Amino acid sequence: xxxxxxxxxxxxxxxxxxxxxxxxxxxxxxxxxxxxxxxxxxxxxxxxxxxxxxxxxxxxxxxxxxxxxxxxxxxxxxxxxxxxxxxxxxxxxxxxxxxxxxxxxxxxxxxxxxxxxxxxxxxxxxxxxxxxxxxxxxxxxxxxxxxxxxxxxxxxxxxxxxxxxxxxxxxxxxxxxxxxxxxxxxxxxxxxxxxxxxxxxxxxxxxxxxxxxxxxxxxxxxxxxxxxxxxxxxxxxxxxxxxxxxxxx
Numbered sequence: 001x002x003x004x005x006x007x008x009x010x011x012x013x014x015x016x017x018x019x020x021x022x023x024x025x026x027x028x029x030x031x032x033x034x035x036x037x038x039x040x041x042x043x044x045x046x047x048x049x050x051x052x053x054x055x056x057x058x059x060x061x062x063x064x065x066x067x068x069x070x071x072x073x074x075x076x077x078x079x080x081x082x083x084x085x086x087x088x089x090x091x092x093x094x095x096x097x098x099x100x101x102x103x104x105x106x107x108x109x110x111x112x113x114x115x116x117x118x119x120x121x122x123x124x125x126x127x128x129x130x131x132x133x134x135x136x137x138x139x140x141x142x143x144x145x146x147x148x149x150x151x152x153x154x155x156x157x158x159x160x161x162x163x164x165x166x167x168x169x170x171x172x173x174x175x176x177x178x179x180x181x182x183x184x185x186x187x188x189x190x191x192x193x194x195x196x197x198x199x200x201x202x203x204x205x206x207x208x209x210x211x212x213x214x215x216x217x218x219x220x221x222x223x224x225x226x227x228x229x230x231x232x233x234x235x236x237x238x239x240x241x242x243x244x245x246x247x248x249x
Contacts, residue, residue, distance in 0.1 A: 092130060
């Protein structure tokens with residue numbers, strides 16, 4: 001997969017691209033990321049990329065005659081058709097299903113807006129999809145672009161060391177709710193013990209415990225994710241509470 005990121009602040013991406021799964025996916029040849037400085041397409045000697053909004057108001061707006069040529073240049077860098085994504089608090093809310101869909105793409109272009117946004121004519125000329133990572137406003141689109149990049153890249157086949165890991169994540173196809181609690185060594189710490197079922201080696205019971213734990217976690221903190229069908233088919237673990245499973249006795 002080729003991902004091209006257009007931004008006014010390319011230096012922000014060096015850390016996230018140089019570590020963890022994104023670094024490994026690039027090293028394995030599964031992912032190519034190019035961070036493009038929008039100022040290369042700026043106007044005049046000072047490479048101006050923004051201007052005051054028509055009609056007045058605070059802040060600055062990114063110029064259409066900067067953004068459009070930049071995106072068109074990025075599109076021409078590959079023979080594969082690009083899927084264009086604009087980072088915007090006004091966009092469609094990103095979710096795991098959409099990430100799975102995007103992971104099937106061969107070429108993504110992510111545009112990180114800044115200031116008060118991008119001249120509307122850029123969307124009208126180029127099309128594409130606006131993406132939001134939540135109902136809040138950030139300083140710019142760089143961090144949302146990193147979120148999209150990370151969420152999508154980890155779903156590329158081979159990007160994770162264990163493909164099963166992605167299938168067991170929260171919001172996965174196999175488990176569309178939240179994961180339950182996780183534990184590791186030591187088995188007891190300050191009087192808090194790991195639930196016995198996880199130490200039993202009984203795979204069927206462990207799977208059932210984890211499923212019920214995830215369901216209860218979802219019911220507790222994200223009940224909005226529970227459909228009537230999910231609620232009616234909640235796991236039965238014989239009456240014991242998984243939420244209290246690791247607490248001090």
